[in-house]
Amino acid sequence: MYLSFSDRRGGKDDTSKRATTPFKISPIIISLGLVSLFTDISSESVNAILPLYITGALGLSMVAYGFLDGIYQGISAIVRIGAGWTADRADHHKLVAFLGYGLSAVSRAGLLVATGFGAVTSIIAVDRIGKGIRTGPRDAMITEAAQPEHLARSFGVHRMLDTVGATIGPLLAFAVLLAIPNGYHAVFVASLACGVIGLAVLGIIVPARKQRAEILAKSAPASPHQVVTEPAGRLPFRWADLNNVGMRRLLLVAAIFGLVTIGDGFIYLVLQSRASFATQWFPLLYVGTNVAYLILAIPLGRLADRWGRMRLFIVGHGALLAAYLCAALPSTGAAATLTCLLLLGVFYAATDGVLAALAGQFSTPASRASGIAAAQTVVALSRLLASVGFGVLWFSLGRQHAILLAAVALAVAIPLSVLLVRGIKLAQVTE
Template sequence: MEVCPYCGSSVADQHHTSYAARLIHALSHPLAEVRMRAIIALGLRREEGAATALLACALRHPVDVTEGVAVAQALGNMLDSRPAVQALTVLSERHPARAVRRASRALLQAGGSWRHGHRAPALQERRCGGSSGSNPDRDRSPMNGRSATEGVQMFRQVFSLPSTVWLLGLVSLFNDSASELVYPLVPIYLASVLMAGPRALGIIEGIAEMVSSLLKLFSGIIADRVHRAKFLVVCGYSLAAISRPLLAFATAWPIVLALRFADRLGKGLRSSPRDAMLAASVSGDQRGLAFGLQRAMDNAGAVVGPLAATMLIAAEMPITEIFLWASLPGAMAVFLAVSVREPAREIRYDGKPPDWNLQKLPRVFRRYLWVLALFTLGNSSNMFLLLRARELGLPEYQVPLLWGATSLVAMLFSTHLSGLSDRVGRVPMIFAGWMIYALFYLCLGLNGSGLSLLWPLFAFYGLFMAATEGAEKALVADMAPPALLGTAYGWFNLTTGVMLLPASFIFGSLWQYAGPVTAFGFAAGCSLLAAILLKLWVK
């Protein structure tokens, strides 16, 4: 008998039930994407018998604010049903998320009350095609007022976050400013000063990024074992701050490899313990806000660093001196990291080695890892993109500015596009992002005409980053059972990390021996094939 790997129900039994019953059953599914689709479908169908199940679904997942709001909107489509009004009233009073309570109250106020025997005006207008006396501006004004109020409240909530969150955010800003001050200049330094080709660049970046991804798996376990996260965070930022200025004294590309290795080693050491400190410093209903603030400051650093590099290059400062200037924001990041107070948290470590058995995870997740590995095989280091831009004639001082603009686009759109994946689904969003990636690589590889499309193309690449960075990780949580979530993210990071070295090595070798068109075509082909497999195989 075939059973669902997530909820254990019989697939054959589901075929003999009505569509509405299957939708109601899907509300208890462990995958958030499946629940969201069922909620939307029930709301559009106005299944009044599903009101109680929708309420239970929202209360069963109190942390998922998006799902709670979707339930409220679905119940709002059924306001001519007493159970729906009662369920919406309970949501407005009992749901722990303020946004869900506010949305429920607004729908109740707009829909009238059963105690007065009136049908929902909004619903009646939808069914009758609107009322002759309706005023569009007046109809929109409550929503505008709510949006303004929500914006003010969120602004206040951000500034009410603990000092630990703000300090870690500032640490990310200064550290990423130093990193992005150096990062766009490394390929130029290798090519023009050390006379190293794309193959050397591929080896350097592949090894550096692979080591960083692998260490992220274990640094969190080490933090739990020694009961201290701050020590690893400070060590990680210190290692990066020391290694970047030393690039100025490199006389051969293997030395650059060693220094980039140390830089990424620091990132691998600090990332998981830092996230653990962030999560422990706030309550459960503020974690999204805390991580959002940290990511916003990190992306801001990715804009500030290239801008600073552009100004220094425009001032005709040698690249080696720019590497030395990177020590200032790096030292500031270390100073702020030392100033962070580590939050008290209960740590339970039973002494058992971690179980990384992949067979314990769902089959669909294992398929996702295979598809992700194929995509990563074509997703080499971003430094090749900057090297290609320089080859196409971009002035040297504009190279960091180009990458800063790419980071700016990613910063502006990542929150919106990641949130959009909650409504349209993770797989469609990732599919769209990988298609953008394939188109970008094809255009950049074939762009022999020069600079006319370079800036729009890199802005396009920023959209790829915004569409996929959050959705890819969210899909892991959607697929993995809650008890194996850490294991699932471990395999996710391991897959992307292991594939980075062959990806960069293959890309650099193809470029050096067959030309850039072949290398960029290979990357685009891997992305296209991975996107197709994602759509057809990962179900």
């Protein structure tokens, strides 16, 4: 293994490869996208009503919601690296991902019987632990199936399908609440059904590939006189493979941004309280963001491959800063609300899949799930702290001052991150 410095596009010889290699999407990525589509219908239909369910139906404070949102954002961190390591060591990414998707599906049934804050918190924690288990192995499967020179674009295709589900989920919640006022349990039933469908697609359609075994088979000696340096059937996993300059800088920048990224639910509650529209319309705020994400996921993934993945990752947080400022404005018009939702969609399209692409780029094939999981763990932990802290700020200072303070912190984080990556060329780990 060696560390080769690359051009700004994030890959060795990217320019020549991109000029001669047409973009092709793997059926594996499409299949995983369908799994994510149904799973996101399941999770986002619940997520779209959760702020109202906690603060309205259960009558809890913003501090309680901040704690719950922190759990939602960050509890998956306790299993992400362990799940990635297990998938890498066992060379069975699909099995680990299936366990995570299954755990999330089971948690939907728990929502049907949960009545108190403690029970809801526990069930949300189980769901997010399932997400933490599945995400790293799933993204490693996407990385292995994608063309290296079109990695971010391939993630964009997956995230587009994922976001179709994330758009349908809130629409489903909206339709249910429109037909059945306070019909939260009807939303939970629909969520459970979609979660089971997604799990079935993963189990039946997505192939179970042993990536390390395939790599070794391709690199087998052409003649008996060649020396084999590794035992047959094993590609070594080494934590040291993740200790490279690109990964270190990526984790640091991701942590800084995560600490100043507040949950969408808070922003939507700000918009809802500012405009005072009826609660049944609340899920449509999620739809607005997801539609923008859906439209922009592939174009911005392609831009990341061409212009620079780290560059776009940082610029995407500029869109988040603009969304904070838009939410903090005293204006109550529809234009301001739609602009805020569009900016949030730009933020996710420019950062979500791009972060996974960067982490996969800085990892070896034998440590890819662990590398992606490490980046996602840093983000999850930092966002947990951000959500809990913002809930306290809202309770102490009020929504206006709290979101302005978050905007100031993000405005400081953006140039700081630029300085952290300046002066170094992004690197790619190569076997």
